[in-house]
Amino acid sequence: MMILASIVDLLSSAWMAGLIMLGLGFVFAVILLIAHEKLKVEVDPRIVQIHAALPNIDCGACGFAGCGGYAKGVLENPELIGRCSPGGAAVAAKIAAILNLQASESGPAQRPIVHCRAHTADRTYYAEYQGIPSCTAANALANAQACKFGCLGFGDCVRACKFDALHIIDGLSTVDYSKCTGCTACSKACPRNLIEMVPFGHENMMTVACSSKENGKTTRAMCQVGCIGCGLCAKQSEAFTVADNLARMDYAQYAPCGENEAALNKCPTGVIVYRGKTAPPPREPKTKQAAAKA
Amino acid sequence: MTDDLKDGCTFSRGVHPPESKHLTEDRPIEPGPAVGELSILLSQHIGAPCQAAVMKGDLVEAGQRIGECQAFVCAPAHAPVAGKVKELALKPHPVLGRCQAITIEAQDPTPPSLPSFDLPADFDPARYKPDEICEAVRDAGLVGMGGAGFPTSVKIQPDAKPPKHTLLVNGCECEPYITCDYRIMLEWTDQVLAGIRLAQRACGASKVFIGIEDNKPKAIEAMSAAIARAGSTGDIRVVPLQTKYPQGGERQLINAVLGRTVPTGGIPPMIGVVVINVATAAAIADAVLYNRPLTHRVVTVTGEAIARPGNYYVPIGTPVEALIEFCGGVTEKSAKVVMGGPMMGLAIADLTTPITKTGGAVTVLTRHQIGQAKFERRQTACIRCGRCLEVCPENLNPTRIAHAVKSNLLDVAESHFIGACIECGCCSYVCPANIELTGYIKTGKIFLARQRKKMPA
Amino acid sequence: MDTVYLLITGFLSVVLINNLVLTKFLGICPYLGVSGRIDMAFGMGLAVTFVMTLSGTLTWLIDHMVLIPLGLEVTRYVCFILVIASAVQLVEMYLRKFFPPLYDSFGIFLPLITTNCAILGLCLFLNLWGIDSLLEAVVLSVGGGIGFTMAICIMAGIRENLRMVDVPECLQGAPITLITAGILSLAFMGFAGII
Amino acid sequence: MLKDITVSFAPHISQPLSTRRVMIDVAVGLLPAMAVAGIYFRIHALLLIGTCVIWCAATEWVCNQIRRKPNSLGDFSAVVTGIILALSLPPGLSLWAAAIGSVVSIVVGKMAFGGLGANVFNPAMVGRAFLTASFGVMMTTWTVPASIDAGMPDLSSDDTVDTRTQATPLAWSKTAIKDKNEAKTYSSRLLFSTVTGEVAGSLGETSAIAILLGGAYLLWRKTIGFHIPAAVLGSAFAAAAIAYLVNADAYVQPFFHLTSGALLFGAFFIATDPVTAPLTRRGMWLFGIGVGTVTMVIRILGEYPEGMMFAVLLMNAVTPLIDRLCKRIPAGGRPHA
């Protein structure tokens, strides 16, 4: 009884506040609904979708002015996926799905192959390069490294890779295929165009890891493991062709078969190698083998 | 004309590195070495490379055209000596790294002889048609010998738009060490003047100024005397300029002499001015009067590391190695071989690199000259001292541009007008933190060019 | 004359001495998030100034015209936030519909700042400081916004420079921004007492 | 024939100036001020300078060690920071406080931003500001010079301030402002001492002569340009003159403002720190005018007697904006599209 009385007591003093709030709620509902009807603007449906996928708390952590801004921004520049820290990986995945990033893939995934296999010790240097540690810069300063076609090892590609999938190992850019997403950033970054995006139809791909168009003699003088354009590989397998003193692999034709294996074994400089997640180590060049035997 | 010599004509900012010209300035032009094998690079100029017109094993005459042009902005190549084409292969190139070249085995290697030159007493450029001059220059394979290597025939082309009112002759030679232009002005004075008058006739300029830095009083005197001797020409004047680097940069030179500014991203013809180098002028006379193609040039071989520095007349295609050997080899522990001068020259690694039409000097620097700190690339962070801004002749903000490139912010670099940099090197020269500002800017330009190519608008 | 003096001092005080960001810690989220580039920061600052003026004035009016006369101060928070949220949403829709260019340049910031504590904070501080004239409320609201704009633009300038230096990796982003803000707040202490 | 040649970008020569040389020049320029500090504050000066320099250098070393970066002590910038911090501290400050200030200077003011050249704020002033905020009393207790207090003890023990203390000239001028009175007396009585330095104040700031001597050296060596000092002193003088003309009883005469407090020291050694000042000349003028004006606003209107430190920090903060405002346009004009 006492409790009931006190509740009644409280209510009697509270109804006023309740009413005011009621009125307030009513007014705002009216205003916003009318505004919603009258002030509608058509926008790209994908923006709406992305917006809906976002946490919608407008915290600004993404660097944009709120979720709306980010939705628009990420649509224009998909590199910005993953900037929404409250949303985390889940939201990033949703955005990626909306933007349909993966859908464009037809056929095997593209993966980069570095067309050089010379480590620092395999190369000839005419002089010590003392400039800016960047491949683009070093490439502009002619000829410190004798081979004009080989990897410079200053890692412009490494810096371009957002996924930590490239590393310079003993002066050679080396892809970590377990991390690579095939984004092509590295192939755009290399000033010597050494990195080619290749349809990776198999776990490991065979490749001629050289780009030198010098004649065989010059190549040999400059690099222990360069392609001398001798054509032995092309004799073994259809997948290889030689032009401009350089053998090339037709990746579309590649299959792990005996012929290709034979080409690999015949190559005098060991420049035909496997690349991929479980690639076996490259063969030593014949000259080195001979030296080792002796 | 010596009486109205005035000092102090110059541009704003810039630096004054030690001149170091004493090594070679008093050495007359001498014939260079006898070379057995010459490599004529097919790309020695701005524009499309020329195409080889000979095959391996062909015999060629001295002066025979061996590289043909397919494009408008291009220059043919000629064989400096008689001999056999040994091979067509990639050869080291000071800028491009490696480049197609025609290698000629000389029939009988003899030292080149200095060109004979007697100006006919009645020489009058008015007798030549502008088109003829231009055509002769084009056939001779002439490209700017001041460094940039722009085909001269395109520059002095008659009836170009807009019309050219002024011809500026660049006798500044503001780079330290180099003296080839100086010697040419002293020794081949009349030839230079004849070339100037021919160029003037071709491009139709009404006024001619010869800009010479005031640390070369003898050249100023010689040129002035030659003009006086020729008598006829009131419209050619020698303008003494304050000695300051990069006085010879064409944008600076135009500013110093004419007080005009070439718009950013523009070139002198846009404001009706043609700039040619004095060696180019001499070569124009050679080409027009004697039909001699550009096969030899004067090269200053210098630097504290060279035993016998001097100015030599050498066939184009001579390997640097041979030149250095000819000059007595190196004395001290050398540190760097530079094609060109120490401010703008290209350090080369492969000493078989041949001399090109644009390469007026080979400078072999010692560690001492380079400075130990610079040699070992001892850099600190930029302390924002602003010295690089103070000296930049193009009024840029080198540190900002360079650091933007370093941090891969190419849009920032562009917003600070990276494209306006003339790569003169003043900023790097003064930087107390020893930062390779010019190097970063060059690299940034390459990045940008590549970006544009990859992403067509 | 006296009112003018009062308004000026009030304005300076809320811009320099009681700067909402640097001394009252309000609006830190956009301060950290949108201070990466100067143009963005400036747009944000303008938007905040606008919304702050609007909501400072509106809430002051509601407080003094409705809530205090009716003795309903206890619903103050609810009313304030509803007024702010609706007003901003309305303005945003309005701009988007009728002034698309204006919307693109600063309307995009509007939703972000509804949930920004600088706005509500200023309204609450107006109440706390016992501001009892409308004019003063308006001036202080504008001042609050301008103080925010100033602080965020300074920070954006600094951060644009910091992109080019080698900030330790673990301090990049929010940490170095906070450290910079700390030093800034030290520097602003110097203005103590100038009014 | 030619072995171990190298290649790098042009230019291949450079002028014989290094960062280290620049910093050593600043230290040399500070010698007169340090000497005067030594004369007036004896062993205290030595200990404070030593403490600050050693702690600054050690902190920088440790930071580099933690980041696995090459040691950067060779550029001597940490030493300069240490000296300037020490010279801006009250002579009687406990050594442990000076050590804390040094650590804050280097860690918060410099290394957090990435080390030399990266810092936005003047490291020494960051350290000093932190000390002012933390240990307000200690940072406003001023020992009188030994020439006045012959009995100055040789060593200050850490806990008690057992030396004679005195208000600084600026504190007196502040009193004059508050009382609207006696500004003239103070100016005439103290002007001479502020020139020789025989007054209470921070270690390095008291003697105008010593600072001018060092400043002249830096100007001669071209380590600093004249723009910033001129702008700071000019604008401060103008502001002080206005105040003086408004009320000569309350505000001391403008010259007094120039020679007292940290204005001169700051104008020549602190505001000129290249790292934290604008790059362009026009920017330097703006920056200097800002520093001078803000200093005087704080001195004349504010709660603190001196505003140099705050003014420098504030203008450091807007330096990026000034740089943006004074962006350089190429000699050939803006490129067309």
Add this chain to the structure above:
Amino acid sequence: MRSIRHFFEQSWLLIAASFFFGLLIAITNAALSPKIEQNRNSKLNELAGGLLPDATAFTPIAETIEIQALDGKQQRLVVYRATTGDRTAGWVFQVVGSGFADKIELVVAVDAAFATIAGFDVLASNETPGFGDQIKYSYYRDQFKGAPTDGLTLVKGGDPTTIDAQIVAITGATVSSTAVVRAMDHYLPQIKTQLQQKGLIGHGN
């Protein structure tokens, strides 16, 4: 008609929730406001008790004490008499100073003869944490215990442990420190005179 139905379909929840929440707030407020009021009073008592530990009771005196506030307005002040048994132990009252951010409400206790301050405490203030709110810290407050009731002055630097008319300011918070001293200097003599006039305390030194 349809649009009205549409409207209610869309927004009934908002309206209902508004009402419900309004009630919720109001009820809470009604339930708690006596407690909140009581908190204020008990805080005064508690503070006063802390300042005059001997006192056993605090009773408002009947006499009207009219004083002039800092802003010049006349106002009435409630003065409590603190008693130990039936002996007057001191006097307690509340004064308001103007601080850095806002007004500062102080509770001040003086001894029976109104000669020295027994202490003060801060009832409400909005001074900056770390700055002005140090007036609540004992090192600052203790300076007042035993200080004379008139002629307090503020000094910068000095020894806060000596008890005299000199109050050492809080560093970096001179404004707050001044506010306290000024409030004391302004009110205490007024109250003292009034109490003397009313004959509640003696006239003496």
Add this chain to the structure above:
Amino acid sequence: MATDSDGQTCVYKNTLLAGLWRENPVLRLLLGMCPTLAVTAAVKPAFTMGMCVVFVLVCSNVMVSLMRNMLKPHLRILMFTLTIATFVTIADLLLKAFQPDMSAALGPYVPLIIVNCIIIARAEACASKNPILLSIVDALSMGAGFTVALCVLAGIREVLGTGKFFDIQVMPKAFVPWAALSMPVGAFLTLGFLLGLVALITKKRS
């Protein structure tokens, strides 16, 4: 909209502790920085603030979870705000009634909980899509993370800035407090370096 097959938007029961570190709202997600900076001069107000946030978080998550199927899209944020504001008002009243000292100390930062991004973020990301129980767990986890972060920050600042911890003197007498840490600058610097430390640890771990 899909709920929790993706597992990230809401904290599961078995990861009750996620809010403490992996998704700590302050240290990892950088949400709700304003109160973090403003009330951490000492541990007690920081803790009180944390508790207030927990209270509001739980209540609003419950309410939102109850209403989750009735929400209309364009009035959704308004509903959230209304709910949160109501509970903040109640929290403020409770504080005034039972913790008057703390209420005074926290001043306007209690009502500012209304705009604390954490609460609206959880309402949107979790409560509006999940049943009540899960929402409560989430609220507790997030609230705990917030409170702990605040207390750590406040602990550092209080000990160095005043020599005390939870109002108890812990530093030796000779220690002169670094007053700067109690000031705004202390808040910024301490949080800045704390976040740096967190980033360092995170990097080391991964």
